Amino acid sequence: MHRVTLIPGDGIGPEVSAAACRILNATGVKLDWEEVEAEPVTDRRGDRLLHAGWLDSIRRTRVALKGPMATPVAEGHRSLNVALRQALELYANLRPVRNLPGLKTRFDGVDVVIVRENTEDLYAGLEHTVVPGVVEGLKIVTERASTRIARFAFQYARANHRRTVCAIHKANIMKLSDGLFLNCVRRVAGEFPEINYQELIVDNACMQLVMKPEQFDLLLLQNLYGDIVSDLCAGLVGGLGVVPAANLGSEHAVFEAVHGTAPDIAGKNVANPTALALSGAMLLDHLGEAAAAQAVRQAIHALYREGRHLTSDVGGSASTTEFTDAVVAAVEAAASRRQVGA
Numbered sequence: 001m002h003r004v005t006l007i008p009g010d011g012i013g014p015e016v017s018a019a020a021c022r023i024l025n026a027t028g029v030k031l032d033w034e035e036v037e038a039e040p041v042t043d044r045r046g047d048r049l050l051h052a053g054w055l056d057s058i059r060r061t062r063v064a065l066k067g068p069m070a071t072p073v074a075e076g077h078r079s080l081n082v083a084l085r086q087a088l089e090l091y092a093n094l095r096p097v098r099n100l101p102g103l104k105t106r107f108d109g110v111d112v113v114i115v116r117e118n119t120e121d122l123y124a125g126l127e128h129t130v131v132p133g134v135v136e137g138l139k140i141v142t143e144r145a146s147t148r149i150a151r152f153a154f155q156y157a158r159a160n161h162r163r164t165v166c167a168i169h170k171a172n173i174m175k176l177s178d179g180l181f182l183n184c185v186r187r188v189a190g191e192f193p194e195i196n197y198q199e200l201i202v203d204n205a206c207m208q209l210v211m212k213p214e215q216f217d218l219l220l221l222q223n224l225y226g227d228i229v230s231d232l233c234a235g236l237v238g239g240l241g242v243v244p245a246a247n248l249g250s251e252h253a254v255f256e257a258v259h260g261t262a263p264d265i266a267g268k269n270v271a272n273p274t275a276l277a278l279s280g281a282m283l284l285d286h287l288g289e290a291a292a293a294q295a296v297r298q299a300i301h302a303l304y305r306e307g308r309h310l311t312s313d314v315g316g317s318a319s320t321t322e323f324t325d326a327v328v329a330a331v332e333a334a335a336s337r338r339q340v341g342a
């Protein structure tokens with residue numbers, strides 16, 4: 001039995017996390033979901049805070065499946081998604097971006113892994129008004145965090161047969177901050193002679209990605225560039241509805257999709273749960289349940305290959321429930337075939 005914290009989140013979060021849980025449960029792996037309280041906790045000013053209970057739960061279970069949490073734009077509280085990553089030192093954001101079989105997009109052969117630093121950069125949340133009309137936002141880059149994420153990227157590449165790590169930066173302009181990041185990555189690259197190492201300036205990387213994405217293998221980025229390039233890469237393979245992710249630290253792991261709360265489609269039973277279900281497959285791998293993880297991927301891939309029961313963001317007309325029912329049926333059928341064969 002594996003205990004797993006479940007944070008349903010806001011917007012489409014509750015719909016896609018309920019779907020992902022059903023799909024993971026269908027594998028037959030015994031998962032004991034510890035669902036956290038959803039009611040927002042606020043401070044005296046009414047700003048929303050991270051639930052202490054969420055952190056306690058993840059510290060206990062060490063692993064969570066999480067829906068997105070809403071962040072007000074240009075006002076209000078800090079992102080709770082970012083606060084959670086920082087509080088648990090989930091320093092590595094891992095986002096595999098691949099074409100799904102049968103899902104037609106403008107590009108074939110996209111198979112790129114994004115490794116994004118998750119704890120610092122402009123996401124440190126340090127902004128202040130110097131004088132009215134002048135605001136300063138601080139970009140924090142440390143040798144410790146840059147070296148740590150670089151080592152994660154190269155170790156991941158070595159363990160997962162990735163041949164080339166490409167560091168993305170803007171060190172021609174931010175010579176000190178991005179320069180420090182790059183110098184740390186270069187030092188770590190020297191420890192992995194069997195892995196090719198390249199560097200690209202972020203604007204050029206974006207152009208290359210939308211012209212020849214198949215040339216990329218593993219991208220290593222700081223926090224902000226990683227966020228932007230992730231959405232760009234999601235667009236190459238069918239959109240935010242299909243790209244999974246993991247936030248990994250040395251103690252804990254939180255699996256969540258790349259997408260946000262998508263308020264435009266929340267509560268309509270049309271959101272695509274593929275991204276969170278595939279994040280759930282990464283969670284199963286993390287728990288050592290590789291066969292179950294593979295069963296989830298195969299069931300989803302089969303539906304995409306056949307083009308049946310797909311949601312509207314990927315060209316179908318199925319509801320969230322219809323898609324989920326079809327994946328659950330395929331996963332259950334595979335699980336009973338495994339039992340018969342055993």
Ligand code: ATP
Pocket residue numbers: 012016068071231240241242258259260261262263264265270271272273275313
């Ligand atoms: P954030 O800034 O919170 O990370 P975002 O920029 O990633 O959010 P989203 O809220 O995820 O933006 O969504 C952008 C658009 O993508 C939505 O308006 C929605 O139409 C689409 N989208 C996102 N996730 C899904 C999904 N799971 N299924 C279908 N469409 C989605």
